Amino acid sequence: MAVQSLYRRYRPQRFSELKGQEHVVRALKNAVINSREGHAYLFSGPRGTGKTTTARILAKVLNCEKPIEGEPCCECGSCLAVQQGNSFDVIELDAASNNSVDDIRDIIAAASLGSPGRHKVYILDEVHMLSKKASAALLKTLEEPPSHVVFVLATTDPEKVAETIRSRTQHLQFHLLPIDELEAHVRWVVADAGIEISDEAIYAVLRQGAGSARDTLSALELSAATGGVLDEVTPVDEFVEAFIQFDAGRLLAAVANTVNFGRDPRTIVNDLVRHLRDCFLTQMAPQLVQLPESRMAVLTTQATHLGTPRIVKIIEGLGLSMNDMRNAPDSRVVLEVALVRLVHRELQTGVESLLARIERLEKELESRPTFAPAPVNPVTGKAVLGGRAAQDPSAPLVRPVVAPTPVVDTAPVVSGVGSAEQVAATWSTAVIGQLKGMSRAIAQMAKPIDRDGTLVLLVDNDPSAKRVSDNLPQMLGVIHQAAGGVCSVIVETRLAEARSAPIVRPDLIAEEDFIDPDEVKALPTISKASLKNELTDAFPGSELLSEEE
Ligand SMILES: [Zn+2]
Incomplete structure (x- = not known):
């Protein structure tokens, strides 16, 4: 078998052989039979649906020596010349590469010259690619066309063709082929060409062709050449x-x-x-x-x-x-x-995804057992509200996380027994006011309370607890100064559930642990920068992907 692409070999030569474009065929055949062919046609439709093939059949029948009921004979000299691509009556131009005004002027000049056949047919492919000036020149010709000239303008994008041009053409729209019609065609070609191919491979071919007869036959050819193996080009x-x-x-x-x-x-x-x-x-x-x-x-x-x-x-x-x-x-x-x-859900913009992102991060921060996990109710599997408080009604609604044994300053800065109550009362001036830089910022995360002579530094969550306790050595000197002596210090995390749940039982909370909303508002806010630090601290090995706030 001579090397000839399936698409060329099975290219329709008559209107009746065109697949799936019956409305176009009917219009053109009727025009030819009644000698009422237009001077300009606009063929639009997806690639590979037969626009230029149809234009060639039209050119053939318009110049055929023995047309039969609107079809070319495909045997006369003119028909064969068109089929072989060497007819002087058919001029094919790709507007994508011949889109200048000079190109169009050349066409117009040649259009007025006579040619051997009855009709001179210009096929301008991708006509939407013409430059503005070239479009204007073409328009002029379309306004006063030489009587023997027929223009066929083809385009995949009719919206981009100037309205002035479109309005002077008969617009015929080509469609992608219905899958069953294309499948029937492929099976016919397979049988006619003696190709051995599995049903699965035929489906792969149809999938890749996506309704375009040309692309489908190209895919079939490739499949046949590779023994039915057809890689999806994009998986x-x-x-x-x-x-x-x-x-x-x-x-x-x-x-x-x-x-x-x-x-x-x-x-x-x-x-x-x-x-x-x-x-x-x-x-x-x-x-x-x-x-x-x-x-x-x-x-x-x-x-x-x-x-x-x-x-x-x-x-x-x-x-x-x-x-x-x-x-x-x-x-x-x-x-x-x-x-x-x-x-990447984090990278999606928009308020909704941002809220979802914050919510998720908060949940992860709360649930992450960085130090000691909250006591779990064996029945529900959920953290016990109040932790120790659940077992001891008089205990505050907190759980110890960092320093189960009191941290005692060994540096001989002060001596004697200090008063935790005094530190708690003067925390903002005597402690925060005396600290600098990072220690100062970290001290602001803690709410100090006196519990039976022990200074308890309450923080919101485990990452904060870690930061505070890591910084305790830098703070202890000032704390003991404020206490007027050495005092025990522990860092505790308020239970996450207790912060958000409205079911806190006041009778379970020691008075000094009750969180006054006004007091919370008055607490210093944590800067965005330190929030980020916290997040990255909370996820070791993580990095910040987005700076979006
Ligand atoms: Zn003929």
């Missing part, structure tokens, strides 16, 4: 699985693999968006999804796991990354950042 399922798992590493690995296979980051984004759109449609309008049933089931499962709001969010995020890529020197980096952002 969309792998990407979606990684999204479902919130797995940034897996996403980056998928990008690396795909890029290594020569796939451009922009194309990856397009493939992903197309796939996610299908996922979305399985939930909203399954009848619009053009996929074989087995594949449809896979997408439905993916969509269920992702959830519609998240699918929409990912599509939006990918769309934004597409914009960013336009000006970025390295589009792969843009893609990677976008993907990581989409799975």
